[in-house]
Amino acid sequence: MTEEKPLIAALRGVAQEVPPLWLMRQAGRYLPEYRALRTQAKSFLDFCYTPAMAAEVTLQPIRRFHFDAAILFSDILVVPDAMGQTVSFETGEGPRLAPIETPEGVARLGAFEVEKLSPVFETIDRVKSQLPGDVAFIGFCGAPWTVASYMIAGKGTPDQAPARLFAFRHHEAFQQLIDRLVEASVDYLTRQVDAGVEVVQIFDSWAGVLPANEFEAWCARPIARMVAALKEKRPATPVIAFVRGADAQLPGLTRRLGAEGYGLDTALDASWAVSETASTVCLQGNLDPLALLAGGSALDREIDTILDAFHGRPHIFNLGHGILPQTPIEHVERLVAKVRRGFGRS
Numbered sequence: 001m002t003e004e005k006p007l008i009a010a011l012r013g014v015a016q017e018v019p020p021l022w023l024m025r026q027a028g029r030y031l032p033e034y035r036a037l038r039t040q041a042k043s044f045l046d047f048c049y050t051p052a053m054a055a056e057v058t059l060q061p062i063r064r065f066h067f068d069a070a071i072l073f074s075d076i077l078v079v080p081d082a083m084g085q086t087v088s089f090e091t092g093e094g095p096r097l098a099p100i101e102t103p104e105g106v107a108r109l110g111a112f113e114v115e116k117l118s119p120v121f122e123t124i125d126r127v128k129s130q131l132p133g134d135v136a137f138i139g140f141c142g143a144p145w146t147v148a149s150y151m152i153a154g155k156g157t158p159d160q161a162p163a164r165l166f167a168f169r170h171h172e173a174f175q176q177l178i179d180r181l182v183e184a185s186v187d188y189l190t191r192q193v194d195a196g197v198e199v200v201q202i203f204d205s206w207a208g209v210l211p212a213n214e215f216e217a218w219c220a221r222p223i224a225r226m227v228a229a230l231k232e233k234r235p236a237t238p239v240i241a242f243v244r245g246a247d248a249q250l251p252g253l254t255r256r257l258g259a260e261g262y263g264l265d266t267a268l269d270a271s272w273a274v275s276e277t278a279s280t281v282c283l284q285g286n287l288d289p290l291a292l293l294a295g296g297s298a299l300d301r302e303i304d305t306i307l308d309a310f311h312g313r314p315h316i317f318n319l320g321h322g323i324l325p326q327t328p329i330e331h332v333e334r335l336v337a338k339v340r341r342g343f344g345r346s
């Protein structure tokens, strides 16, 4: 029998001597080889939908750092794109969508055409044959709340007020949108698994803006439904839930979402998370991306704090949010060497 990959073993609840390591947004602009390839694509979505390019950038951080996982190169907003909503990415400005402003806008959305995402599944097929044997392959999607918030506002906002307002004004239509996203996302993740990813991560990047009642309705319940549906369809696939800003809700979420792994954001106190969750739950995180940008002794200190806090627990070393584009490569090299010191895997 081949040995289980360290990241998968950690998700199964087995603490690893050296925590498996990957970084959210590890394929991206901090890498010169990413920037070079990016200029060859007409648009960011074309980049995501060109399997040769998307596969190449998925593999770039693995070649450079031998991380313990590759994450599929794509974006959470391909789901609204496959529902017929107009999606584009303006350089330096982030995503732009034709905003949904009325309940009729929800009703007008097309069916989720998973076949439109076949280039993504082809990317997965290309990557899987090229991954080193100990590197796990992570697929992903956005959580319904986070994706809905971009669909309603049509862009990123500091507080997702447009989506929150829409949910108050048009509760039923918003619920329908969330329900449609639950269904589409499960369909999409199932297809990713069938194409070859071994783990899936659900990103709820904007959970932290919601008060308790809304958090329950728009984050916790939809994610729990997604995980349950996925477990029914593909029971062997571990799930990581990254509910950014979950804060004090984290212990409750680990008891009820049904995921194997929970991503901690930068703000969470790692020791608190360790003491408040069952020892078999795999926690992922949570180095401050700014500490990685800063480097030097501040970075070393933060890494040590995290390694100490999670020692003896199933843990996946990661950032508390995506790597910043200005991050020097040498700082990432320093991180990898320090986490793996003495274990010869860098």
Ligand SMILES: Cc1c2[nH]c(c1CCC(=O)O)Cc1[nH]c(c(CCC(=O)O)c1C)Cc1[nH]c(c(CCC(=O)O)c1C)Cc1[nH]c(c(C)c1CCC(=O)O)C2
Binding pocket: 023, 024, 025, 026, 027, 028, 029, 038, 044, 071, 072, 073, 074, 075, 076, 077, 089, 091, 093, 094, 095, 140, 142, 146, 156, 203, 205, 322
């Ligand atoms: C909210 C969200 C989005 N996309 C994503 C989230 C959730 C995680 C998070 O909160 O960071 C997730 C995402 N986006 C991307 C990945 C690829 C895999 C990886 O390396 O992690 C993943 C997992 C590529 C990307 N997605 C985007 C880029 C940059 C675009 C470019 O290279 O031109 C990349 C590499 C664009 C994007 N896509 C999105 C935004 C807000 C932006 C603009 C901000 C930015 O530029 O970083 C939506």
